[in-house]
Amino acid sequence: MSLLHASTAFVAAFLASLVECVEALTIVLAVGATRGWRPALLGAAASAIFLVILVAIFGPALGRVPITTLQLIVGILLLLFGIRWLRKAILRAARVIATHDEAKIYAEETALMRSAGGASTRAHFDTIAFLACFKAVTLEGLEVSFTVIAIGAGGSLLVASLGAALAAVLVIMLGFVLHRPLSRVPENTLKFTVGIMLTAFGIFWIGEGLALPWPGEDLALLAMIALLLLFSALAVRIARSRARTTAPS
Amino acid sequence: MNALRIALAELWGLFVEDATLTIGTLICVALAAFVIPRVGIGAQWRGPLFFLAIVVMLLENVYRGARRP
Numbered sequence A: 001m002s003l004l005h006a007s008t009a010f011v012a013a014f015l016a017s018l019v020e021c022v023e024a025l026t027i028v029l030a031v032g033a034t035r036g037w038r039p040a041l042l043g044a045a046a047s048a049i050f051l052v053i054l055v056a057i058f059g060p061a062l063g064r065v066p067i068t069t070l071q072l073i074v075g076i077l078l079l080l081f082g083i084r085w086l087r088k089a090i091l092r093a094a095r096v097i098a099t100h101d102e103a104k105i106y107a108e109e110t111a112l113m114r115s116a117g118g119a120s121t122r123a124h125f126d127t128i129a130f131l132a133c134f135k136a137v138t139l140e141g142l143e144v145s146f147t148v149i150a151i152g153a154g155g156s157l158l159v160a161s162l163g164a165a166l167a168a169v170l171v172i173m174l175g176f177v178l179h180r181p182l183s184r185v186p187e188n189t190l191k192f193t194v195g196i197m198l199t200a201f202g203i204f205w206i207g208e209g210l211a212l213p214w215p216g217e218d219l220a221l222l223a224m225i226a227l228l229l230l231f232s233a234l235a236v237r238i239a240r241s242r243a244r245t246t247a248p249s
Numbered sequence B: 001m002n003a004l005r006i007a008l009a010e011l012w013g014l015f016v017e018d019a020t021l022t023i024g025t026l027i028c029v030a031l032a033a034f035v036i037p038r039v040g041i042g043a044q045w046r047g048p049l050f051f052l053a054i055v056v057m058l059l060e061n062v063y064r065g066a067r068r069p
Helices: A003-035 A036-063 A066-094 A102-115 A127-154 A156-179 A187-209 A220-245 B002-015 B018-038 B042-067
Strands: none
Touching: A003 A036, A003 A102, A003 A156, A003 A187, A003 A220, A036 A127, A066 A102, A066 A156, A066 A187, A066 A220, A066 B002, A066 B018, A066 B042, A102 A127, A127 A156, A127 A187, A127 B002, A187 A220, A187 B018, A187 B042, A220 B042, B018 B042
């Protein structure tokens, strides 16, 4: 594994995890502020334990899969995952679809939790708050786990895990300090960047799995990221112009 | 059972959002695996050609997806 590959894996895992952790934090904060912090934090902690168990069960099993098969399968999943993010980020940047709004999601979740009833008391544990946080952290955490495993499939699992851990610690610390959703995080720009990186990693792994030679070997990854950035900027212009010409007058 | 169904739906949603994008991506992978190596293209061009196929498919998908109803 080259330094270039390791640093790209670290940045990709860090940015992807940052996006997911911000989304999970919004829900935990909304639930905690309206229903109480105990069930919200317990739900988040239970989910973290559940994810660790899942990774501990399925992680070692991946080591038994032949490397080329693993690269091909992980590459296909990573490409499907990354290109979905990239397409959405392009359409959002072109204002064809609405951008993700953490403040709006926080307000909606807060209203939902207030209307749900059955809040925590000394005698009654708030199951709704616990499950809401468990579900949110598990769903976002599954995306983080998948991204880290997929990006790290070529021997950079440790650096990818470090990138994800750093993002999680950063978001948790900011959540503790601010006590409100991180709505100023430029989420679509992050998703745009991560979508490009994951798509490039996916294409690279598929090529490795199918024994398609890459000119420049690991450097091809960097070239693909640069080219995807150019083509995505072109795609934003195309989408914007297309939306304008087909808009009902 | 309901929770399992929701979990599977969420898992599916991680990879599939626009069916044509998913199918297009899988067709590109199939081309790279079965067609490109058999049509006499030089080995050094196979990877870049696969990359180009993905880019073209993405641009076409975005162009179609940007159409206002």
